[in-house]
Amino acid sequence: MKIVIIEDEFFSAEKLTLQLHKIDASIEILAVLTSVESCLHWFRNNPEPDLIFSDIQLEDKESFELFHQLPIEAPIIYTTAYNQYAIQAFKQNSVDYLLKPIDIDELRAALKKYEYQTYRMLKKSHLTRPEKPREDYKERFLVKKGSGLTVIKINEIAYFKSEQKLSFLVTFDNVKYAIEPTLDQLTEQIDPKKFNRISRSRLISLDSIKKIHPHFNGRLKLELHPAEEEEVFVSRERVQAFKDWLNS
Structure with a gap:
């Protein structure tokens, strides 16, 4: 230890x-x-x-x-x-x-x-999370944009993240929107074939992954699209589940 x-x-x-x-x-x-x-x-x-x-x-x-x-x-x-x-x-x-x-x-x-x-x-x-019927997974999010509202479809989303107890979605165009659900709630609402919870603060789509690097202490370092300012890691306790997800 x-x-x-x-x-x-x-x-x-x-x-x-x-x-x-x-x-x-x-x-x-x-x-x-x-x-x-x-x-x-x-x-x-x-x-x-x-x-x-x-x-x-x-x-x-x-x-x-x-x-x-x-x-x-x-x-x-x-x-x-x-x-x-x-x-x-x-x-x-x-x-x-x-x-x-x-x-x-x-x-x-x-x-x-x-x-x-x-x-x-x-x-x-x-443990493999039991999959819901396909129609039960969220397909879109209603978010605030300027003084109005807009709909973001699930295939437009690169990843979800939490910052200072707030949740956000980030699109492939690198636009960030605040959303109400927590990452724990999103993990249950989003299709697990498309998104994976790599840490307490990240839920990422398969298409957002550019490169995967082995890192110290058993973790994996990811390069995402769009790129993040801080380094992004798959936490050690989630690495095997992440690899299983990539192989599924």
């Missing part, structure tokens, strides 16, 4: 490292980061870890700022001396919330929780 620790207190980071290695000697600590700025630099230049342990109050800002700025998919276990951040933490892909000083039994339980959630996600990604 590869882990990144986000912690600005040296002794807290050292103690957590020792506790993790006591639980599982094979755990690899990829980095210990002390500020949001250093985190932004590291995550932009390295593959994501399997798991993140993150304090909340860092040298420069709260760690929530990192996850607002970057679409990090790795699950997070928060470690903090304060309990008032719990609700906000669980909105940020949090597995657990541990109060300092960290009890090793609570740490062990949090790791078990992470392993169980990872197992469930892998199992779910290998």
